[in-house]
Amino acid sequence: MLPLQIHLTLPPWIGDVVDADRRYEGDEERVGLAIALSRQNVEHGGGGPFGAALFDADSGRLIAVGVNRVIPQGCSVAHAETMAMMIAQQRLGRHRLNEDGGRYALAASSQPCCQCYGATVWAGIDELLIGARTEDVEELTAFDEGPLPADWIGELERRRIAVRRDILRDQARTVLAAYGAGGAPY
Template sequence: MTASRIPEDAPGASPTAAGASVQVTLPDWIDDVVDWERPYRTDEERMRLAIALSRENVARDTGGPFGAAIFEEASGRLVAVGVNSVVRLNNSTLHAEMVAFQFAQARRATFSLSAEGLPTHTLATSCDPCAMCLGATLWSGVRRVLCGATRDDAMLLQFDEGPVFASSWAYLKRKGLEVRRGFLREEAVEVFELYRQRGGAIYNG
């Protein structure tokens, strides 16, 4: 997946210069952890995959304690996954949900996962989305959202989750999204504790 990047050897160069690009990649361990062939039919299976991604991201020192996955709701087919890649790729926008959205939309060849002819999609994320990711969730086209750890849990770890309010969640629901929060919360929070013990970077604290 490519966009625009100023080459390191060209200080002050225009980001639109020919050949400029940004690569968004998943860590090389993803295929060791993710079973792309099996269906994830229950909410528990979907959330546990998101939490497993967050845990591996911490254990393998490839990013923050956040993981996300996107599924076809009816079939349980896994469409895309994401892990927090802010520090690994030096990009403040690469939260787990944002990475999952980008790969899912690239796979579907559409900017909206609710485009005509597509099945309903569900996002499972190991933590409540931050302000950026909550907005992206609305625009992504997913119709169901499963969240593990809470915003307060992330803030206790000193992450800044931005301006997310009760009215923000109410807005998503008014737009027709089904939201389930605090789901398998204890399992998700265990990853935060692992991150704390390992001295993980609080990159936006």
């Protein structure tokens, strides 16, 4: 009998630390939430120090969040960004978020890995907002981030996905450094 389904969850503490009704204005508030989620994921022992959040880019409404769930869920696909994308799509009932004519922003505490990079191409996202760079992740933790196209930003921009990075980069690096040092308190 082949298994035919997948069930993935975010941790229950998300409800305690995220203000779902707040409007998140501007890139720093949006990436700031993703970084806060990355920090909480480490503090709760949930696995990789990565967080993401998906917003209606115009109103600042929060659609969904994600944290890395690879270890607790036994699922290599369950990165912060893919969790946020999948939950946002199920919430809005469509696989391309912006096919309603709206604009959507994905904020990530660190630059997406090779898997999540590819996933952003299909998700119907208009803006990718990034905290730490891949070189920060690889400098401060043991994570490999995988191979990307040489002109990874240009490839997204040609598909009408704006990329802005180094947003609260130092703050994002602080979480990575604490994780890399073995979960020292902040």
